[in-house]
Amino acid sequence: MASSKSDREPEPEPGAPPASLNGGQVLDGYFLKSRAAMLDIAAMLDRLSRGEQSGGAINDDRKRQLRAALAILNDAEGAKARRIQEIFSQ
């Protein structure tokens, strides 16, 4: 099966310098924090859908922003932080 775009490893933004830490060091230092941040996002989305059962929010534009940001987290492009900022700040 051909790999879809999101299966590929994201490329760094052209011209971005290598990080001061190598890949393994980045995971050592930040894996657990990212894991916790993902659980926070997941729990917030669960809370949101439970909240919508009590009313409100269904077509709120902030939901579209969150969905667009989540797609960027999982795409094959670099500069994720800048691109997510651009979703939340036009």
Added chain:
Amino acid sequence: MFLIDPHVHMVSRTTTDYENMAMAGVVAVSEPAFWAGFDRSPAAFSDYYRQLTEFEPTRAASFGIRHFCWICLNPKEAEDLGKAREVLSLIPDFLSRPNVLGVGEIGLHKNTPHEMEVFRRHVQLAIDAGAARGGPHALILIHTPHLADKLKGTRLILDMLREFGAAIDPARVLIDHVEEHTISMVKDAGYWAGMTIYPTTKATPERAIDMIEVYGAEQMCINAAADWGISDPLWIHRTMLEAQRRGQNRAALIRLFHNNPASFFGQHPGFSIRPIEVVEK
């Protein structure tokens, strides 16, 4: 607001923590025996158990806080079966001390066969201690593993408890550090469940209150498992604040943060703090 801290390692906290906790309404703490950050010799355990049963109650009392504890060999030091045998032989004597609520925090760390063996021996100790008094088994407090080992470890713990059949009463066992993927199996089997608010590796105040909303407050306790790591006993209070922000009233807060622990621990005759009632006039 009055609270009972159901899981805190005061031996590694300062006296200022006791003072802050007292000012924040903590009336009692329950301190499970745990890992000191390095592996100890069997002789060190006897001193540690004395610290938990003699020294900490005095330190707590000067702030009006009642101190209770749990005795065991923690799972992180259970790999050496020879040492485990020696340490476990010390436990029965300490179980009868006045501030000892039961056996804990036992459990699994890396889910190894030796850890499982030592877990079963602790459960048997709790059963034997009860039989010696002609009553039900001693209360049991269980640590479930961290992170990647949690799901499998929690299942193994439930399987091992099941092996003891009717000798184990789920209402006398609290299984701690449950999270979104383990809370149902613990509650469905009738055990008490503990949720731990601890940075990065465990739950957050928001996620804990989500779980209370979804699974209910019945047989649930919330703790911060504050220890020698980056942690804070007052994370319990942050969680209370989160519940308050979501509209939980004072009676609900007292139930979750005071009365639930009082009900579970109150099954031990030495734990004399009774649930309190909020009456709005």
